[in-house]
Amino acid sequence: MHRSLIVGDLHADSFLWARDLSNDASYGHLDLPRARRGNLGIQVFTSVTKSPRGQNYRENSADAGDNITLLAVAQGWPPRTWNSLLERALFHSERATALQESFPEQFRIVHTAEDLRQVLQARERGASTLAAILGIEGAHPLEGKLSNIDRLYDAGFRVMGLQHFFDNELGGSLHGQSEGGLTEFGSLAVQEMDRRSIIIDVAHSSETVVRDVLALTERPLIVSHTGLKGSCNSPRNISDDLMKEIAERGGLVGIGFWKGAVCDNSPHNIVKTIRYAVELLGVDQVALGSDYDGSVEVSFDVGDLDLLTGEMLNQGFTEREIRKVMGENIQEFFLKYLP
Numbered sequence: 001m002h003r004s005l006i007v008g009d010l011h012a013d014s015f016l017w018a019r020d021l022s023n024d025a026s027y028g029h030l031d032l033p034r035a036r037r038g039n040l041g042i043q044v045f046t047s048v049t050k051s052p053r054g055q056n057y058r059e060n061s062a063d064a065g066d067n068i069t070l071l072a073v074a075q076g077w078p079p080r081t082w083n084s085l086l087e088r089a090l091f092h093s094e095r096a097t098a099l100q101e102s103f104p105e106q107f108r109i110v111h112t113a114e115d116l117r118q119v120l121q122a123r124e125r126g127a128s129t130l131a132a133i134l135g136i137e138g139a140h141p142l143e144g145k146l147s148n149i150d151r152l153y154d155a156g157f158r159v160m161g162l163q164h165f166f167d168n169e170l171g172g173s174l175h176g177q178s179e180g181g182l183t184e185f186g187s188l189a190v191q192e193m194d195r196r197s198i199i200i201d202v203a204h205s206s207e208t209v210v211r212d213v214l215a216l217t218e219r220p221l222i223v224s225h226t227g228l229k230g231s232c233n234s235p236r237n238i239s240d241d242l243m244k245e246i247a248e249r250g251g252l253v254g255i256g257f258w259k260g261a262v263c264d265n266s267p268h269n270i271v272k273t274i275r276y277a278v279e280l281l282g283v284d285q286v287a288l289g290s291d292y293d294g295s296v297e298v299s300f301d302v303g304d305l306d307l308l309t310g311e312m313l314n315q316g317f318t319e320r321e322i323r324k325v326m327g328e329n330i331q332e333f334f335l336k337y338l339p
Helices: 034-037 067-074 085-102 113-124 149-155 182-197 205-216 240-248 267-281 305-316 319-337
Strands: 007-012 040-047 106-108 130-136 157-161 199-201 220-224 252-255 287-288
Touching: 007 220, 007 252, 007 287, 007 319, 040 085, 040 113, 040 157, 040 319, 085 106, 085 130, 085 149, 085 305, 113 130, 113 319, 149 157, 149 182, 149 205, 157 182, 182 199, 182 205, 199 220, 199 240, 199 287, 199 319, 205 319, 240 252, 252 267, 267 305, 267 319, 287 319, 305 319
Parallel strands: 007 040, 040 130, 106 130, 130 157, 157 199, 220 252, 252 287
Antiparallel strands: none
């Protein structure tokens, strides 16, 4: 059954690391050979450009030292990336583009709904091409300039998270210090993203920011990688009531695979969390949001995604529910909302 599914995932940070994703590795969580084994068809690859030292789920300062600067130097990223968050995102896009150029039958960056449709049609004919959608984890690579939305868009980014682990120019993080909403710049940025049909991700945004965005735009949001507060009372998760507002507006919620989001990262409990989400939000609004390669501990990698399908069968999910959560919801969402 798993081989017959469209399998999709809303969040992986694989381009953060100095790994050749064309190789079958014994470390990390995702590469192309393992993606084929796991029948992964659609993946949002997110660019992480800043991570504060002492990172935690409760409170981080935007002025804390940055772990990614050390990583950039240690991994030999171009010097232009060492002091520019924008250049780091552009570098990750360049890495993804290079992978596509080397392995066009296995990996294709999706810019439009038509691009995605073509990959899906190829997969129906037996191809194993992975549809890659590029995103940023936090919009600090804008570096305070609306014009950088264009630069990121031109580089292929179609999903933009507003915050990561700290408050930024756009507004408050769920794990920042202000608990604030959108700034004036943040409101302008959201409106421009909306105009460009960029999909907005509020996975790390403060609840005030989420409400501000819901009031500002009619397009649905995603929460790319998360848990549910009522299922796992973690500071990583926003309230169930706010999740319901996102879902009622047609948003998509990706269930994470790590303890900080779901409290117990076993396949059994991840599926229990998915059931909780389906009952709370509706089966059309729930998807996978692994956070693979995101400095988290998971109990299975992308090659073993069939564990979730098996566990969903064990827990009484219908075939329709399985197909939707494992990837059809992601497919339909991006076909509808990509440019």
